[in-house]
Amino acid sequence: MLLGEPPSSKAERILLAKIDWFILSYCCLMYFSNYLDRSNISNAYVSGMREELHMFGTQFNKINTIFTCGYIIGMIPNNLMLQVVSPRIWFPSMQLVWGILTFCTSAAKNVEQIYAIRFFQGIAESSTFVGTHYVLGSWYKPHELGRRSGIFTSSGLAGTLFSGLLQAAVYRNLNGHSGRSGWRWLFIVDGIITIPIALYGFFVFPDLPRTTKAFYLSEEERVLACERLETFPVLEQPRSRTLSWGLAKRVLGRWRWYGCSLLFAISGETESFGSNNLMGQWLKAIGGYTVEQIDFYPSGMTAFAIVSTLVCATWTDRSQVRWPVLVYMALACIMSSICLLVWSSPTGLKFFAYYLAGASYAGQATTFAWANQICADDDQERAIVLASMNMWNNAVNAWWSIVFYPATDAPRFRKGMVAMLCACVATLAITWVVYALERREWRHRAVSDEIDVDEKNDS
Numbered sequence: 063m064l065l066g067e068p069p070s071s072k073a074e075r076i077l078l079a080k081i082d083w084f085i086l087s088y089c090c091l092m093y094f095s096n097y098l099d100r101s102n103i104s105n106a107y108v109s110g111m112r113e114e115l116h117m118f119g120t121q122f123n124k125i126n127t128i129f130t131c132g133y134i135i136g137m138i139p140n141n142l143m144l145q146v147v148s149p150r151i152w153f154p155s156m157q158l159v160w161g162i163l164t165f166c167t168s169a170a171k172n173v174e175q176i177y178a179i180r181f182f183q184g185i186a187e188s189s190t191f192v193g194t195h196y197v198l199g200s201w202y203k204p205h206e207l208g209r210r211s212g213i214f215t216s217s218g219l220a221g222t223l224f225s226g227l228l229q230a231a232v233y234r235n236l237n238g239h240s241g242r243s244g245w246r247w248l249f250i251v252d253g254i255i256t257i258p259i260a261l262y263g264f265f266v267f268p269d270l271p272r273t274t275k276a277f278y279l280s281e282e283e284r285v286l287a288c289e290r291l292e293t294f295p296v297l298e299q300p301r302s303r304t305l306s307w308g309l310a311k312r313v314l315g316r317w318r319w320y321g322c323s324l325l326f327a328i329s330g331e332t333e334s335f336g337s338n339n340l341m342g343q344w345l346k347a348i349g350g351y352t353v354e355q356i357d358f359y360p361s362g363m364t365a366f367a368i369v370s371t372l373v374c375a376t377w378t379d380r381s382q383v384r385w386p387v388l389v390y391m392a393l394a395c396i397m398s399s400i401c402l403l404v405w406s407s408p409t410g411l412k413f414f415a416y417y418l419a420g421a422s423y424a425g426q427a428t429t430f431a432w433a434n435q436i437c438a439d440d441d442q443e444r445a446i447v448l449a450s451m452n453m454w455n456n457a458v459n460a461w462w463s464i465v466f467y468p469a470t471d472a473p474r475f476r477k478g479m480v481a482m483l484c485a486c487v488a489t490l491a492i493t494w495v496v497y498a499l500e501r502r503e504w505r506h507r508a509v510s511d512e513i514d515v516d517e518k519n520d521s
Contacts, residue, residue, distance in 0.1 A: 069290075073282070073283070073286060074286060074290055076283075077279075077283045077286055077287060077290075078206075080278055080279065080283070081201055081268065081287070082210075084266045084267065084268055084276065084278065085197065085198070085201060085267070085268060086210065086213060086214065087266070088153075088259075088262060088263045088266055088267050089194045089197070089198075089214055089217075090213060090214055090217035091217070091259045091262070092153060092157055092190055092194075092259055092260075092263065093190055093191070093194065093214060093215075093217045093218040093221070094217045094218065094220055094221040094224070094259075095157070095161075095221065095252070095255055095256040095259050096157075096160075096187050096190045096191075096218060096221065097217075097218035097219065097220075097221030097222050097225075098221035098222075098224060098225050098228075098252055098255065098256075099160060099164055099183065099187065099221075099252055099256070100129075100187070100221075100222075101221060101222040101225035101226070101339075102225050102228075102248050102249060102252055103125060103126070103129075103167075103176075103180070104338075104339035104342065105225050105226055105228075105245075105248065105339075105342070105357055106245035106248055106249070107122050107339075108339070108342050108343065108346050108353070108356050108357070109233055109244060109245045109248075109353050109356075109357060110233075110237075110243050110244060110245045110353075111243075111245045114243055114245070115170070115171075115172055115173050115176070116172075116173075117173055119469075119470060120464055120468045120469055120470060121173050121469075122469045123338075123463050123464045123467070123468055123469055124177065124464070125173070125176055125177065125180055126337075126338070126459075126463055127459075127460050127461065127463065127464055128177050128180050128181050128184070129180040129181065129183060129184040130184060130456045130459045130460045131181065131184065131460055132180070132181040132182060132183065132184025132185040132188070133184035133185070133187065133188045133452075133456045134184075134188075134453050134456045134457055134460065135184075135185055135188075136184065136185035136186070136187075136188035136189065137188045137192065137449045137450075137452055137453040137456070138446065138449045138450065138453060140152075140156070140188050140189035140192075140193060140449070141189075141192050141193055141196060141445045141446070141448065141449035142445065142446075142449075143189075144193055144196060144197070144445070145442070145445065148269050148273070149193070149197060149267060149269050149270065150263065150264065150267040150268070150269050151264070152189065152193075153189060153190070153193065153263055153267060154260040154261070154262075154263035154264045154267070155260075156186045156187070156189040156190070157186075157190075157256060157259065157260035157263065158257065158260045159182075159186040160183045160186040160187050160256070161253050161256035161257045161260060162253070163179050163182055163183045163186070164183070164249050164252050164253040164256060165249065165250065165253040166179050167179050167180075167249040168242070168246040168247070168248075168249035168250045168253070169246075188452075191218075191452055192430075192448040192449045192451070192452045194214055195211065195214075195430040195431075195433075195434060195448050196444065196445050196448050196449075197270065198210050198211060198214065198434070199434035199438065199444060199448075200270045200271060200441075201270075201271060201287065203290070203291060204382065204434075204435050204438065205379055205382060206379070207379070207431040207434055207435065208375045208376070208378040208379035208384075208427065208428065208431045209375050209376055209379050211375060211426075211427035211428070211430055211431040211434075212371050212372050212374070212375025212376065212427040212428075213372070213375070214427070215371050215375075215423070215426045215427040216368045216371045216372055216427075219364050219367045219368045219371065219423055220364075220368065222336070222364045222367075223361050223364040223365060223368070225248075225252075226357045226358055226360055226361045226364070227357075227358065227361060228248065228251065228252075230353070230354040230357040230358050232244050232247045232248050232251060233245075233353055233354065233357070234354060266278075271284070271287040271288045271291075272288060274287070309442050309443075309446070312440070312442075312443065313442075313443050313446050313447070316443070317499050317503075318433075318436055318437055318443065318447055319443075319446065319447050319450060321492075321495060321496045321499055322429075322432075322433045322436065322437075322447050322450075322451050322496065323447070323450045323451050323453075323454045324454070324492055325388075325429060325451070325489075325492045325493065325496050326429050326430075326433075326451040326452065326454070326455045327451070327454035327455045327457070327458050328458075328485055328488045328489055328492055329388060329391075329392075329425050329429060329485075329489040329492070329493070330425075330426075330452075330455035330458070330459070331455070331458060331459070331462055331481075331482075331485040332391060332392065332395045332422035332425065332482065332485055332486060332489060333422045333423055333426075334462065334463065334466070334467060334478065334481075334482060334485075335363070335395075335398070335416060335419040335422070335478075335482070336360075336363055336364065336367065336419065336420065336422065336423065337459075337463075338463050338467045338478075339360060340416070340467065340472075340475055340478070341359065341360040341363060341416040342356050342357070342359075342360045343469060343472040343473065344412070344416075344472060344473040344475075345359060345360075346472070347472040347473035348473050359413075360416070362413070362416075362417045362420075363416050363417050363419060363420040364420060365420070366417050366418070366420035366421065367420035367421070367422070367423035367424070368423075370390075370391075370420060370421045370423065370424040371423055371424045371426070371427055373424075374387040374390065374424040374427070374428055375424075375427045375428065375431070378428055378431065384428050384429070384431065384432040384435075385432075385493050385494075385496075385497045387424055387425060387428040388425050388428065388429070388489060388490075388493040389490060389493065390421065390424065391421045391422050391423075391424050391425045391489075392486040392487075392489045392490050392493075393486075394418050394419070394421035394422070395418075395419055395421065395422050395482055395485075395486045396482075396483060396486045396487075397415070397418060398415040398416070398418045398419040398482070399415075399479045399480075399482040399483045399486070400483075401414070401415035401418075402415050402416075402475075402479050403476065403479045403480075405474060425489075429451070430448060430451070432496075433447055433448055433451060434448070436500055436503075462481070465477070465481075466478045466481040467481075
């Protein structure tokens, strides 16, 4: 089964089916619209926005950097707000905000207005990714997390895939309709997709196991949702504590925040080929391709990313070993970079290299499932670590694309290929460090448990 072996208890099977449907349906739709919005700016840029708004130089990269700055600012506050405000209210509210801002983008008259809109969109959209991983870690057992994280991550990739197809269709059918360019219609259609999903979230999202009042869960199922996690000693049903400065001392006094944050800060940069739409920029720069082809062909990278994510997430849930996925994606990106560095290579090999780079997205679901597993015994630490992982990755993103992937480097992006090789090698090294630290913590916990048992026997 895609979601793994069903529980032995009929009551737990029914509960799992319900939370799978209502949590994953909303979170996946929310993330789909989130990534649809992130991707549409890249598709709009190569579909007429650059010419109409008279963009030049690295202004496209600055749009992404400003969005990232907003994303960084909103990351930890959004995740902490989930412990203050009901997720059923917070998630859809933030989605409504970015949906309205998406409509505003369609009316932008200059690039400065795009800068302002994307900054506030970044703040609103930062609620989604780490917030959902926090929620998933609150409802699911360790061996259930990988697949669910994979499906959630793939829904965002589906948004990227759909954005290219949508832009091609919008450009073909709506370009010039009612006096609006095709790229403007893309944002209008995107907003129309986003708002109903937010309304759906207000009605069906179940909050967290200890606070849920979902109409589709009985009282017995609410109790079971909490009790079923108690079979895993490491979880010990973590309870949220009062927010205080002691939280910072507790988090900063352990290796987890440092190790997990550094891991995703670096490994997340392996997604740079896709997040900067290098393939689309390459196709536009070399010429000979229509707007529809430039929007459509990069979808092959996204399709491979979805397959890689789902296959890897399924394997890690079965094996309960996360690190090999990071090795796989690093080696795939090393091969892609080498192929693209050799500029005399045939066009077909360049297509293959860009598509292979889609493997980089397989690490998202696995890395966050791994962090959920590492921090499972401390609810607040888990929220902070998950948010910090994405925050530090975006802190790097804020300048990484401008330095290594400026639009003016199209079509070759030689600096970017070298940067990718370095990021992949660093990813392999940090993965080993996190694995070693996790194993050391397991050994210490085992020794501590043995001492506790001996003391109980002596008494």
